[in-house]
Amino acid sequence: MLALLSLLQTRRDWPGTLLAERLDISLRTVRRDIDRLRELGYPIAAAKGPDGGYRLGAGTELPPLLFDDEQAVALTVALQIATTTLGDGTGDAAARALTTIRQVMPSRLRHRINALQITAVERPTTRPAAPIDAAALLAISSAVQAHEILRFDYGSESTDKPPRRVEPHHVITWDGRWYLVAWDLDRSDWRTFRADRITLRIPNGPRFTPRQLPGSDVTAFVTGRFRGADEGTTSWPCKGTAILDLPAATVAHYSRDGIVEELGPDRCRLTLGSWSWPSLAAAIARFDTEITAVRPAELVDAFAHLARRFARTAAGPTPGGTC
Template sequence: MPKTSARLLALLSLLQARRDWPGALLAERLDISPRTVRRDVDRLRELGYPILAIKGPDGGYRLDAGSELPPLLFDDEQAVALAIALQGAARSGAGIEEAAARALHTVRQVMPARLRHRIDTFQVTAADAVRPETRVDSGVLMTLSAAVHAREVLRFDYRRRTGERDPGPARRVEPHHLVTWGGRWYLVAWDLDRGDWRTFRADRITPRVPAAGPRFTPRTLPGGDAAAFVAGRFRGAGGAGDWPCRGEVILGLPAAEVSRFAGEALVEELGPDRCRVVLGSWSWPGLAAALGRFDADIEVVGPPELRDAFARLARRYAAAATGPGAGPGVGPEVSGPPTPEGPRRGTRAGAGP
């Protein structure tokens, strides 16, 4: 007969493998007597495992969900962290997917009902390896995931890069998915006020109270895959390895207007009439030309190569305006009113020469 400790572990493993176990079948599988099964069940109960006795002709046992996680006592945040880690491991591609999935099932089975429900609503897609560079409150993540799962309109305040809250009313979105990218959490959602798909950094979100609104019918995400959607947006904006030249500017236009014509650029709203644009191209002059097609003031954030490219293009454009064949009154100092159609006239963002 196996030692008591090994026998208890074997019994616990069997109880976790299926819902109900007849006592006689447990005795047969463990090669022990029904009386020993009863004693071992009592020992597991003393350790905190909630094992129920099933009435019937043969009798039996069931491992039930208790008020805490035996034998280790996890608080809610620790349990959530464990479930997130196991979900990520199950999709890691490191050869441990099956073991991680079984471990997640085992942990879930003995969770309290209230915590098990929260974990069931938490589904995340890993678009890239997650690095703990930006902390997000676990309560915020649970609120976002619950809204995604329940298909409820979400209301929240959004902070700028400087930490200041965006002016105006709360953002109203139809949350679609939580995605990790580059060590950060993002919410993919349909922005009801701007009428377009957006990605929001979770660490900048502060849910309103109450955060949840009416239920909605999910829209079809472009491409149908949340991970590919986020990865495409960041890679198209000049992410590592995609474009040899990448620059960042601030445009004097609303983000909603720029994003309609910016292709795969990363566009971040900074105010009612200002936005940050990160864009890539095959050359610095091509990048400067793609950004210059927007009829707006441009503030170059970096790098210096982009600033130099703007200077070279300015000299070329000035020479073209004053060269042979230029009509009277045409010169670098002459300018007309803003052209609303300006963003539509250039080449597609992220595809400069």
Template sequence: MPKTSARLLSLLSLLQARRDWPGALLAERLAVSPRTVRRDVDRLRELGYPIVTTKGPDGGYRLGAGTQLPPLLFDDEQAVALSVALRIATTSGAGIEEAAARALNTVRQVMPARLRHRIDTFRVTPVERTPRPQVDSGVLMALSAAVHAREVLRFDYGSGDPAATPPRRAEPHHLVTRGGRWYLVAWDLDRDDWRTFRADRVTPRTPTGPRFTPREVPGGDVAGFVAGRFSGSDDQGGPPCRGEVVLAVPAAEVSPFVHDGVVEELGPDRCRLTEGSWSWHALAAGLCRFDADIEVVGPTELKDAFAHLARRCAEAAR
């Protein structure tokens, strides 16, 4: 029979691995008697682990939730995964950076040397051109709770005076991260349309509103929907401004730099490019990235955008 301390660790590991354990099966896995299992369970309870006894013909045990967080037992891969997640959390912008760093230090201190070396070699360096706004962790929890409960959210948005403007009302569907920022994807009840709100600008009000029936985001994919909104796409998945030009450069030199457009070869030194963007001026400016003469095929809005940029660039040159 293994020593009591080793047996307790094995028992705790088993209880954490699944929800319910019949007492006879625990005794079999530990190679002890059911009476020894009962005694070991009592020892774990004395150490603060909330182990619940289940009734029935196959009565057994379950590791329940307590009022305090007891010591936890992790295998090697779980410990490394937890450490990596905490390391990433220190750069998440979720307002938990300090707590994540302290938790990582606590986990690291009790790790064996072989695991400590593995996590010490893992480094995350956030590269941001501009400081990212921090989101209060309480706000994230409130938004997440509203999403989970499917309850209408009332909130102030932006930095204006809350007393001067009525609260926004929306049906929160998804809390997402993109580019180091947090966003709430919701159905705006006042504008009767989908909106993407920056979480750092949201101040939830209490209480929340009534429950709502979930809707499906356009396209059925929240990741695609959010990416489309940031690229200027409409709800059908395409950019609102699409134009066609002929470039005096081989198609092979254009294709590597075109992701969502279509390049057609017209000859050894000419190609047709059809591309879209969130605005006509952005499309015209983007087409100027090719070091080549440009012939605008259409539409007229794209020609006008080129003319406007030409005047602006000429003024900048003076």
């Protein structure tokens, strides 16, 4: 029945004989299973004719949902992310849905689902996520739950080199990518690794006693690391303000975590942070408009620094500087 339902969802109309052929069953069995799906609440319309045909339509009530194993795991990941990133009560609804799904899952699936503990540090972005193999993500998350040392090659590192050895702590999402937060045994420090660049070495290492993450909060820790902030803080190390000759709505659409204050129909004040003063000046300059009332002095100096650099670039290539 699950295979039949999956086929009905892939195209608009299905002749009965084609369904029987694809499922390797008799036409009589197709009709019987169609009737059972209707009893469960699925609105399946039948067309008369020599072969007969079936179409899955939209109903007025939500019927029982049937998922294969991979769909159940994918749904669990999505609900975990929604639980921590969606507001207005949707996050709570996602948490209740996740609890409901776990309660009705068979033991073989419940074990896999319980191993998938995902932390969404930031709200989802529109940037496409870096592709990652679902089996690899499950293996990494399982090692986190089992407190087993992971061994892996990272990025373009040669396989002739000794593998990285880490104590995995958390699997997180950040800005459309998956990351592993772990204690690097060879570097004696906390590290974040892009999961799509990890090539696991089998088997895992021995079990370990989990260390205390600095600050005891993975969201604050990762946010601070990606922002280049000092240990124990999530604030940007450099923060400044500037007045832009653009509407507040336009600036707010592109400023992400900046604070935009409307000063008039075509003027606003932008407060923004970054990991360095030159990068902050460049982030403000990208709005391509007049910029005034810049604060603090370090940001003013950064604008002057970039102006001198850009002037040299505009003057032409330096001797020997060819592309």
